[in-house]
Amino acid sequence: xxxxxxxxxxxxxxxxxxxxxxxxxxxxxxxxxxxxxxxxxxxxxxxxxxxxxxxxxxxxxxxxxxxxxxxxxxxxxxxxxxxxxxxxxxxxxxxxxxxxxxxxxxxxxxxxxxxxxxxxxxxxxxxxxxxxxxxxxxxxxxxxxxxxxxxxxxxxxxxxxxxxxxxxxxxxxxxxxxxxxxxxxxxxxxxxxxxxxxxxxxxxxxxxxxxxxxxxxxxxxxxxxxxxxxxxxxxxxxxxxxxxxxxxxxxxxxxxxxxxxxxxxxxxxxxxxxxxxxxxxxxxxxxxxxxxxxxxxxxxxx
Amino acid sequence: xxxxxxxxxxxxxxxxxxxxxxxxxxxxxxxxxxxxxxxxxxxxxxxxxxxxxxxxxxxxxxxxxxxxxxxxxxxxxxxxxxxxxxxxxxxxxxxxxxxxxxxxxxxxxxxxxxxxxxxxxxxxxxxxxxxxxxxxxxxxxxxxxxxxxxxxxxxxxxxxxxxxxxxxxxxxxxxxxxxxxxxxxxxxxxxxxxxxxxxxxxxxxxxxxxxxxxxxxxxxxxxxxxxxxxxxxxxxxxxxxxxxxxxxxxxxxxxxx
Numbered sequence: 227x228x229x230x231x232x233x234x235x236x237x238x239x240x241x242x243x244x245x246x247x248x249x250x251x252x253x254x255x256x257x258x259x260x261x262x263x264x265x266x267x268x269x270x271x272x273x274x275x276x277x278x279x280x281x282x283x284x285x286x287x288x289x290x291x292x293x294x295x296x297x298x299x300x301x302x303x304x305x306x307x308x309x310x311x312x313x314x315x316x317x318x319x320x321x322x323x324x325x326x327x328x329x330x331x332x333x334x335x336x337x338x339x340x341x342x343x344x345x346x347x348x349x350x351x352x353x354x355x356x357x358x359x360x361x362x363x364x365x366x367x368x369x370x371x372x373x374x375x376x377x378x379x380x381x382x383x384x385x386x387x388x389x390x391x392x393x394x395x396x397x398x399x400x401x402x403x404x405x406x407x408x409x410x411x412x413x414x415x416x417x418x419x420x421x422x423x424x425x426x427x428x429x430x431x432x433x434x435x436x437x438x439x440x441x442x443x444x445x446x447x448x449x450x451x452x453x454x455x456x457x458x459x460x461x462x463x464x465x466x467x468x469x470x471x472x473x474x475x476x477x478x479x480x481x482x483x484x485x486x487x488x489x490x491x492x493x494x495x496x497x498x499x500x501x502x503x504x505x506x507x508x509x510x511x512x513x514x515x516x517x518x519x520x521x522x523x524x525x526x527x528x
Numbered sequence: 529x530x531x532x533x534x535x536x537x538x539x540x541x542x543x544x545x546x547x548x549x550x551x552x553x554x555x556x557x558x559x560x561x562x563x564x565x566x567x568x569x570x571x572x573x574x575x576x577x578x579x580x581x582x583x584x585x586x587x588x589x590x591x592x593x594x595x596x597x598x599x600x601x602x603x604x605x606x607x608x609x610x611x612x613x614x615x616x617x618x619x620x621x622x623x624x625x626x627x628x629x630x631x632x633x634x635x636x637x638x639x640x641x642x643x644x645x646x647x648x649x650x651x652x653x654x655x656x657x658x659x660x661x662x663x664x665x666x667x668x669x670x671x672x673x674x675x676x677x678x679x680x681x682x683x684x685x686x687x688x689x690x691x692x693x694x695x696x697x698x699x700x701x702x703x704x705x706x707x708x709x710x711x712x713x714x715x716x717x718x719x720x721x722x723x724x725x726x727x728x729x730x731x732x733x734x735x736x737x738x739x740x741x742x743x744x745x746x747x748x749x750x751x752x753x754x755x756x757x758x759x760x761x762x763x764x765x766x767x768x769x770x771x772x773x774x775x776x777x778x779x780x781x782x783x784x785x
Contacts, residue, residue, distance in 0.1 A: 258530050259533060494756070
């Protein structure tokens, strides 16, 4: 049994496997399938300062080896989260990480400040890359100045581990990564979904209610892997890799590319127990190749 | 209710009509978990290049004594068509039981009408079997395009009275279920409906008019089936809620129809 522990700027994970925001609910939806304490962490769904109804139905379109979604950050707001959700998840024996989104740097900072008060939430993942909301979200994540302004505001309000989730819908993701690093991010996670579209040829109109959506699933993995590789080479903070990871082989590819941890997203929909299987598979890989620690393979791919 | 991921084993494959498939499966690893009428399973699609997600299929019936669960599947797209390739002995990977089902009547004496259209008849058999087991006697009103699409009627007749409509008049009364003469002459304590949305909306407005409790089963497009992804939402009086978790069965009072 290899040592699977990793450390993301002070955040200790029992193994490098996290579940991605928006694909795993608050963890409790999956407790019949997964012993959550065997995961590195759970990143709960996007939380905003004020409640959001999200976009109208239809919000999903199936694609070849993937899916599009335009959920649009539906959530009941940070107050509801603190009062009603937090008590249900605070005793789960893993890192419960909250994904935070907003419309302005002030919104992000206030939401983060509220979560900073919660003892059992050791980190947040800042979502500056949601493609499905009109204001904020990806608007911040596509310019270095926008990204830096949000991260700076949140850094002042939030003292624990700050992970910033990056959008792939940019010209240079490494420039954005460097900007958020300089603004005080402890780690970056990438990639969020790729903007896409589907058309219903019988109805001759776009399938999703807002026309476009974020593409996820195995089809985006090569793009995600390339970006993780590039960013990991460019930054000095840890990189968390995600994008189409469906099995242990995929996860190992991301680790070799430079990710210190990985997130499982859409694959949870196909097999709700996949996250645990990936953690086991990483261990098997390490044993098979004689590595005593997962840290020995992070970023070793030339 | 606890949910399970099971590698079921297909025991029989029948085609009650050209467009329908009856998949019967058993759990080789132990007894089947407890399930309720109106709940569904997320079936893994193994042999399709063009689909990605599981397919939510309602539970047609469960026979715990025989360790047997049935799924009535209509040919819709690539996903359901790939289920046609299953043979006795095939693995059918299922996540179940999911969602909230129909409310069971408080007593066996209650007069319950179960209205199904197309493949929407599927969960009503399970409902009827449970009611019969409780000593009740449900009334089914089942609609289809034509006689050849009216499937498994003998199974429904074994649980209660069955009335049918067909759009072409090839069996029962001609027209839609909402036009059946039964609705003019009989009163029911509650109505459970599953079928195409326009039919469910018509039944819902009928139930509102006569002030009768009515539940409908929605089939919004789903991804996770567990209430995690928020893709399958219905706009209700409580805002957007997940059909897979809070439904698929809803009291019509909760819907904005």
